[in-house]
Every structure is written in structure tokens, then in C-alpha cells.
Amino acid sequence: MKIVSEAKAHGGRQGVYTIESEACGCDMTFAVFTPPQAKEQLCPVVWYLSGLTCTHANVMDKGEYRRMAAELGLIVVCPDVSPRGDHVPDEPDNWQFGKGAGFYLDATEAPWAQHYRMETHILGELPALVANHFAADLTRQSIMGHSMGGHGALILALKNADRFKSCSAFAPIVQPSSADWSRPALEKYLGADPARWRRHDATMLIEDGARFSEFLVDQGSADGFLEDGLRPWLLTEACEKAGIPLTLRMQEGYDHSYNFISSFMEDHLVWHADRLNQKKA
Structure with missing residues (x-):
């Protein structure tokens, strides 16, 4: 792991790091905030997955999570959204596919399958690294995200309910298999059979x-x-049909930007911390 940058923030440390990703076959960058409590004890981990066209930097620079994460003692990990590099296949004129649009799945179709393995990167590769290099308690993990990242948070939580103690989202793509800006990506990554898309669609899961x-x-x-x-x-x-509790808050007048996300980020972190710190009966 290479350190790109580290700086003190709210008594903790905001870092940016790069690894040679075996899962994605390229260098992958990610951000980690460690709270001051991590100097003395293991801390729970909140994963934040970003949206289309983003990198790790968008939420790090505009998400306003550090003050509350420091107060609550949360490690916040912000992965990139796709593989990167000149050798990684892409559609550079298509902002809804390729670099910047990994959709948090493992592609099965050529030429995408060699590098677009974001599910493996986030569920396998990064947790092992975070556990080795930071004071992370991986028995207490939560996941959240925005837009495409909200889609990612929902599907990864649904497929790994034994790993994540809570899941939240800002403006998630809840049914990517039928939305115009996501359906073409699923088809290119996973093939033309819609049945193969179901494991990557929250409503279908x-x-x-x-x-x-x-x-x-x-x-x-x-x-x-x-x-x-x-x-x-x-x-x-x-969720109503399945009996899954869902709190959906329609926030009047807010758009899709980080002005919206940063306005409610602290609410989400408090909500996650409550669940991460619950004692087993």
C-alpha cells in the first residue's frame, strides 16, 4: 500500500492510498478516515460508495463526514467507483459506462471482465487491507452510498446481510435493470440475458x-x-411486500448534488453508529 497523502483532521487522520489491485488488474486509489479513538481501540467501519463519474475524492472533499465520524469513533472508507488506467477498456464518451461507472459488480463479459471486478475489490480485497493497516473492527461494518453507489450499497448489503449491520443510501438507483441510464451498463457487463442482472438489482434481489x-x-x-x-x-x-423496514425521507427542494448529501451525512452516520454499537442480547 502506498500513501498518497495523510493529514490530521478533527483529531483523527484523513488518508489517501493506492494499491496494486489483483481484483481489478490496475492501481486502485481509496480514502480512509480514522478517528482519534483508533489510537487506542478498534473502531467500526462505514463504507461509502460514490456515484457515476466520481472517484474517492468527491465525498472526501465535499461530503462533510469527518467531524461526526471523529465524534462517533467511526472509520470511513471511500473506494473508487471503477478500475483505472490506460490499459483498462473504456467508452470515454459515455459517462454512464466504463471508467467512473463500475456499478459495484463483477463483469462477466469481454473485454470488461478482466478489470471490472468492483464487487470483489470492495468485499474481499479492501477489507483485508483495511484490517491489516488500520485499527478496524471488521465484526462491525456498515455500508452507504450515493446514486450508483446507493445501488451498490443496497445490493452488497442484501447479498451480505451477515456482514453489514446497517445500510443507507442517498438517492439510490433502486432498479438499475429497467432505468435508461443503468440498463445498458448491466447488459454490457453481464450479457444480454436479464436474468443475469437480477443479482445486481436491489428490487429484484x-x-x-x-x-x-x-x-x-x-x-x-x-x-x-x-x-x-x-x-x-x-x-x-x-420492501413492503417483503416486510423489510424502510425509512424513505423525501427531502423537499434538494437536488442530486453533494449539497444534498452533506446536509444529511451526519444523520446517516449517527444512524449507523447506533446500529454498529448495539449489544447482542
């Missing part, structure tokens, strides 16, 4: 029997992607 303890979702009412791309009511319908 729930329909097929996946369960999670509860979800928290914030959605801006002035989000330009709300009606065609995000459609949170589809998640509400799926």
Missing part, C-alpha cells in the same frame, strides 16, 4: 428472497434523476 434488517434512504424532491432513473417508490413497494 428482494423479490428473489434476499433480506436485510432495515434501510434508510434520503431522496431530494428536486433531483433531476428522480422520475426516470432513481424511482425510490419501487424500493418502497419491494
Whole structure:
């Protein structure tokens, strides 16, 4: 692991790091905030997954999570959203696919399958590294994300309910298999058979029997992607049918930007901390 930068923040440390990723076959960059409590004890981990066109830096620079994470004693890990590098296949004129648009899955179709293995990177490669280099308690993990990253948080939580103690999202793509800005990506990464997309679609996973303890979702009412791309009511319908508790908060006047995310980031961190610190009966 190479240190790109480290700086003290709110008594803890904000770092940016690079590894040679075996999963993605390229160098991958990620950010980790460690709270001051990590000097003396293991701390729970919150994973934050970013949206289309983002890197680790968007939430690190604009998400405003450090003060509350330091107060609550949370490690916050912010991975990149896709593989990177000149040798990684891409569609440079398509912001909804390729670099910057990994969709948090392991691609199965050529030429994408060699590098686009974000699910393996986030579930296997990065946790092992975080555990080795930081004071992380991997028995207490939560996951959250925005937009494409909200999609990622939902599907990874549903497929790994024994790993994540809580899951929340800002403006998630809840049914990527039918939204115009995500369906083409699933087809290119996974092939033309829609049946293969179901394990990467939150509503379909729930329909097929996946369960999670509860979800928290914030959605801006002035989000330009709300009606065609995000459609949170589809998640509400799926959760109601499955008996999964969902708190969906429609935030009046907020859009899709980090002005929205940063306004409610502390709410989400407190919500996660409550669940990460619950004692077993």
C-alpha cells in the first residue's frame, strides 16, 4: 500500500492510498478516515460508495463526514467507483459506462471482465487491507452510498446481510435493470440475458428472497434523476411486500448534488453508529 497523502483532521487522520489491485488488474486509489479513538481501540467501519463519474475524492472533499465520524469513533472508507488506467477498456464518451461507472459488480463479459471486478475489490480485497493497516473492527461494518453507489450499497448489503449491520443510501438507483441510464451498463457487463442482472438489482434481489434488517434512504424532491432513473417508490413497494423496514425521507427542494448529501451525512452516520454499537442480547 502506498500513501498518497495523510493529514490530521478533527483529531483523527484523513488518508489517501493506492494499491496494486489483483481484483481489478490496475492501481486502485481509496480514502480512509480514522478517528482519534483508533489510537487506542478498534473502531467500526462505514463504507461509502460514490456515484457515476466520481472517484474517492468527491465525498472526501465535499461530503462533510469527518467531524461526526471523529465524534462517533467511526472509520470511513471511500473506494473508487471503477478500475483505472490506460490499459483498462473504456467508452470515454459515455459517462454512464466504463471508467467512473463500475456499478459495484463483477463483469462477466469481454473485454470488461478482466478489470471490472468492483464487487470483489470492495468485499474481499479492501477489507483485508483495511484490517491489516488500520485499527478496524471488521465484526462491525456498515455500508452507504450515493446514486450508483446507493445501488451498490443496497445490493452488497442484501447479498451480505451477515456482514453489514446497517445500510443507507442517498438517492439510490433502486432498479438499475429497467432505468435508461443503468440498463445498458448491466447488459454490457453481464450479457444480454436479464436474468443475469437480477443479482445486481436491489428490487429484484428482494423479490428473489434476499433480506436485510432495515434501510434508510434520503431522496431530494428536486433531483433531476428522480422520475426516470432513481424511482425510490419501487424500493418502497419491494420492501413492503417483503416486510423489510424502510425509512424513505423525501427531502423537499434538494437536488442530486453533494449539497444534498452533506446536509444529511451526519444523520446517516449517527444512524449507523447506533446500529454498529448495539449489544447482542
